[in-house]
Amino acid sequence: MAPTLFSDGAKPGDLIQIFRGTYTHWAVYIGGDEVVHLIPPCSDSDMFNNLLMLVDSPKATVRRQKIWDVVRSNRFRVNNLLDDEYEPRQRRVIVREACSLVGWEMPYCLATNNCEHFVTKLRYGKPESRQVKDAALIGGAALAGVGIIALGAALIALLKDDDEGNTSD
Numbered sequence: 039m040a041p042t043l044f045s046d047g048a049k050p051g052d053l054i055q056i057f058r059g060t061y062t063h064w065a066v067y068i069g070g071d072e073v074v075h076l077i078p079p080c081s082d083s084d085m086f087n088n089l090l091m092l093v094d095s096p097k098a099t100v101r102r103q104k105i106w107d108v109v110r111s112n113r114f115r116v117n118n119l120l121d122d123e124y125e126p127r128q129r130r131v132i133v134r135e136a137c138s139l140v141g142w143e144m145p146y147c148l149a150t151n152n153c154e155h156f157v158t159k160l161r162y163g164k165p166e167s168r169q170v171k172d173a174a175l176i177g178g179a180a181l182a183g184v185g186i187i188a189l190g191a192a193l194i195a196l197l198k199d200d201d202e203g204n205t206s207d
């Protein structure tokens with residue numbers, strides 16, 4: 039018999055965070071060891087192509103699957119990440135809406151409409167992705183760091199040119 043999420047305290051309507059190495063996948067638990075999630079078309083066998091599909095696919099499908107078929111050998115946890123910021127919707131409403139969307143093809147965009155946006159909209163009524171926010175912060179910090187280095191290099195070059203121009207022969 040497969041393990042159950044009940045030992046981890048999962049309840050219908052909870053968000054499931056699945057750690058897949060370079061990215062995190064999200065699903066909503068609906069009970070009976072099943073989840074609903076948004077996934078672009080991809081082959082389960084090729085991780086590199088899956089990453090390309092996540093970046094390149096304009097469409098994704100809402101799927102209902104057994105949790106173990108989605109998680110496979112990856113680490114996962116219940117993570118209702120925005121409960122401290124937003125009031126979660128009623129569990130039965132989350133599950134009913136998730137199940138009503140199964141089979142739908144939806145627009146997909148890694149930055150604005152990904153699997154995390156999908157599940158947070160179901161749970162809180164507001165689409166949000168901490169993954170995207172964190173990536174934007176890291177990218178912004180890296181860009182600022184490069185800008186500071188470039189500015190410093192330009193300043194040093196100006197000061198060096200100024201010193202060379204002020205020396206007398």
